[in-house]
Amino acid sequence: GQQLNQSPQSMFIQEGEDVSMNCTSSSIFNTWLWYKQDPGEGPVLLIALYKAGELTSNGRLTAQFGITRKDSFLNISASIPSDVGIYFCAGPATGNQFYFGTGTSLTVIP
Amino acid sequence: EAGVAQSPRYKIIEKRQSVAFWCNPISGHATLYWYQQILGQGPKLLIQFQNNGVVDDSQLPKDRFSAERLKGVDSTLKIQPAKLEDSAVYLCASSLVGGRTPYEQYFGPGTRLTVT
Numbered sequence: 001g002q003q004l005n006q007s008p009q010s011m012f013i014q015e016g017e018d019v020s021m022n023c024t025s026s027s028i029f030n031t032w033l034w035y036k037q038d039p040g041e042g043p044v045l046l047i048a049l050y051k052a053g054e055l056t057s058n059g060r061l062t063a064q065f066g067i068t069r070k071d072s073f074l075n076i077s078a079s080i081p082s083d084v085g086i087y088f089c090a091g092p093a094t095g096n097q098f099y100f101g102t103g104t105s106l107t108v109i110p
Numbered sequence: 111e112a113g114v115a116q117s118p119r120y121k122i123i124e125k126r127q128s129v130a131f132w133c134n135p136i137s138g139h140a141t142l143y144w145y146q147q148i149l150g151q152g153p154k155l156l157i158q159f160q161n162n163g164v165v166d167d168s169q170l171p172k173d174r175f176s177a178e179r180l181k182g183v184d185s186t187l188k189i190q191p192a193k194l195e196d197s198a199v200y201l202c203a204s205s206l207v208g209g210r211t212p213y214e215q216y217f218g219p220g221t222r223l224t225v226t
Contacts, residue, residue, distance in 0.1 A: 004152075031213050042114070042201050042217030043153065088152050092213055097166055098143070100152030 004089055004101035012107045019076040021104045023089030032072040034063050035088045035100075043088060043100075047074070079108050112136065114218035116202050122224045128190040131221045135183065135204030141165075143215060144177055144187050145201040153201055159185060160207060192225045199223070 006023045013019060023032070031050055035043035047058050049065035049072060056063055064073045072089055089101040115134040123129050135142050141160050145153035156175065157167040161182040170177070174193070179185040189196055199222050203215040 033213060033215075040219070042203070042220050045214055045216065048214050090152075097168065098155050098158070098213070098215075100145075100154070103152050 004091075004099050006087075006089060006101040006104050008104060009102070010105040010107070012109065013079055015079060015081060015108050015110050017079055019079055019083070019106060020073065021075075021087060021106075022071060022073045023101045024071045025091075025093075025099075026070070027093055028069040029072075029091040029093065030069065031091045032063070032065050033090045034061075034072070034074050035090060037086045037088060037103075039085075046087075076106075079106075081108050081110055084108050114202055114204055114216055116200075116218035116221055118221055119219065120222050120224075122226065123192055125194055125225050126191040128188065129192055129223060130186055130188045131200050131202075131223075133185045133187070133202030133218060135185075135202070136216055138206070139204035139216070140182070140207040141205045142179060142185050143203040143205075144185070145203065147199045147201055147220070149198070156187070189223075192223075194225050197223055197225045 004025050033048050034046045036046055037043040047056050047063040052069050053067050054065040060077045062075045086103045086105050088103050092098050117132050143158050144156045146156055147153040156170045157177045158165040159179045162179045177187045199220040201217055201220045203217045205215045
């Protein structure tokens with residue numbers, strides 16, 4: 001099946017630093033979604049992207065839909081302790097079957 | 111607005127036993143999804159309903175897993191008989207149909223299943 005690869009797999013950063021992570025696929029996606037999952041909870045939708053090249057912000061979070069439509073990027077500015085969690089990219093592949101990425105685990109050190 | 115409800119939150123069973131999970135989506139959301147999330151991995155779609163019809167169940171192990179959404183609202187996912195490798199969190203999500211946001215899924219807290 002479709003594989004969405006996320007990198008890095010994990011990150012350890014100091015509070016206040018900026019964070020960048022990305023997601024790549026082997027096939028074209030027409031929608032990219034970014035989710036955050038806290039321990040013991042379901043994923044929470046952060047940002048949705050619907051157009052190649054689109055740049056969308058949600059507070060300190062900014063996500064971009066790659067021009068090739070095979071990748072997407074998420075940036076977090078001025079990280080805070082509550083940013084800790086696992087970040088997933090996701091989207092519908094051709095045929096509309098929905099896939100999630102492998103996840104990036106973020107740890108923020110106060 | 112109430113979120114997606116799931117029950118139970120935790121379940122421990124022995125292999126070869128049966129188990130069922132329940133999900134109530136956000137009011138008005140016609141599309142309902144069941145995912146399996148194994149520890150350390152992203153969620154994997156098992157089945158997608160639109161109203162009470164199945165849209166996609168290509169990754170559902172149909173020899174042991176079944177799901178239904180009889181009245182187009184609540185849904186039940188069943189495993190019979192369970193195997194050790196079924197230990198995972200089972201997530202339910204829902205979304206609206208059509209428009210700009212058909213893929214924006216909202217998740218419940220999940221049911222953590224442990225098979226011993």
